[in-house]
Amino acid sequence: MRLVTYRAGGGMRPGAVVSVDGEDHLLDLSSISARVEEILADEARLALVRDAVAATDAASLPRLDSVTLAAPVTPGKILCLGYNYRGHVPDGVDATANDPEWPDVFVKTPNTLAAPDDAVVIPQGATDVDYEGELAVVIGRRAQRVSIGDALAHVGGYTILNDVSDRAWQRRQSQWALGKCSDGFAPLGPWVVTADEVPDPQDLLVEVVRDGVVTVSQSTSTTIFSVAFVIHHLSQVLTLEPGDIVSTGTPQKLAAAQEAHRPLGDGDAVTVRISRIGELTTTFTVAQEAAR
Known part of the structure; x- marks a missing residue:
C-alpha cells in the first residue's frame, strides 16, 4: 500500500493511494487513525486500511492530484x-577493499523537512547546493538494541528523500550539520510504501534525473551497509520510534554527470525515482533578498 498525509480543513489527514486505470485516487483514512505513523505502528490498523482499500470503489474517490x-x-x-554505495572498480579488483568499518551517520534537523511538492529555496549566499x-x-515498530536478523521487522515502509546539501558549508567543518540543515533541505515522499510491498530493500534501482538527464543509476545491492545492518547499528545507541526516518545514502553520480555538474540554481528540477517506491520531483528557487 501507499500511504500519504494530505492537507484538509486546516489540518493534516492520512490517506491511502488507490489506482484505477493507471490513475491515482485518494482514500481518506481519518476514521481509522490520525497519522500515518500510527497506522504503520499498529497491525490492527494496517489490517483495517487494507480492508478499506480492498472494499473501496476507487473511481468514486477524488484524484490524488486534487489534494x-x-x-x-x-x-x-x-x-x-x-x-554507503560502492563505486565502480575495474575487473579483478576487490570492490570491498575500501569499505569503512562503520557507517558515517549524521542528522538532519526538523526544519529541513519539506513536502513532496514544496520548492526548495536556495539560501542567499549559497554557492554550491547539490542533490542526493x-x-x-x-x-x-520501536527499535531498541535489535539484532540484524530482527531489524527489518521494525520497518514500517519506504519512501524517498532528497538530501539537499550546501557543499560550501559542508566543507567548512568536520561536522556536516550546517551544510545539511538549511530550511527545507529534506524533501520527503510522496508516500510511504508499506514494507510488505518491498520484500528486499537491497534489490531496488535508485536513479536521479536532473533537467531530463539521468545523473545517478545504481542498485541498492551495491550498498556497503544493508538496511537491516543500519537499523541494528543505530538501535544500539538510540531508540528508533515509529515515523523516524533512516536515509541510506546516495550513489555516486555517473561519470558524465560528474564532469558536467554545476550547483543547483533557480528553476532547476531534480527527480529521484526508486523502483517499487515511485518518484519525487523537487524544484529549486533562489531566496529573494529581504527589503531593507
Whole structure:
C-alpha cells in the first residue's frame, strides 16, 4: 500500500493511494487513525486500511492530484548516512577493499523537512547546493538494541528523500550539520510504501534525473551497509520510534554527470525515482533578498 498525509480543513489527514486505470485516487483514512505513523505502528490498523482499500470503489474517490500532499510522516529523527554505495572498480579488483568499518551517520534537523511538492529555496549566499537521491526507511515498530536478523521487522515502509546539501558549508567543518540543515533541505515522499510491498530493500534501482538527464543509476545491492545492518547499528545507541526516518545514502553520480555538474540554481528540477517506491520531483528557487 501507499500511504500519504494530505492537507484538509486546516489540518493534516492520512490517506491511502488507490489506482484505477493507471490513475491515482485518494482514500481518506481519518476514521481509522490520525497519522500515518500510527497506522504503520499498529497491525490492527494496517489490517483495517487494507480492508478499506480492498472494499473501496476507487473511481468514486477524488484524484490524488486534487489534494496537497504533506510529508508522509513527521519524523522525530532524520538519520542519514554518508558514503554507503560502492563505486565502480575495474575487473579483478576487490570492490570491498575500501569499505569503512562503520557507517558515517549524521542528522538532519526538523526544519529541513519539506513536502513532496514544496520548492526548495536556495539560501542567499549559497554557492554550491547539490542533490542526493536516497532510499529512506520509515520505522514502524520501536527499535531498541535489535539484532540484524530482527531489524527489518521494525520497518514500517519506504519512501524517498532528497538530501539537499550546501557543499560550501559542508566543507567548512568536520561536522556536516550546517551544510545539511538549511530550511527545507529534506524533501520527503510522496508516500510511504508499506514494507510488505518491498520484500528486499537491497534489490531496488535508485536513479536521479536532473533537467531530463539521468545523473545517478545504481542498485541498492551495491550498498556497503544493508538496511537491516543500519537499523541494528543505530538501535544500539538510540531508540528508533515509529515515523523516524533512516536515509541510506546516495550513489555516486555517473561519470558524465560528474564532469558536467554545476550547483543547483533557480528553476532547476531534480527527480529521484526508486523502483517499487515511485518518484519525487523537487524544484529549486533562489531566496529573494529581504527589503531593507
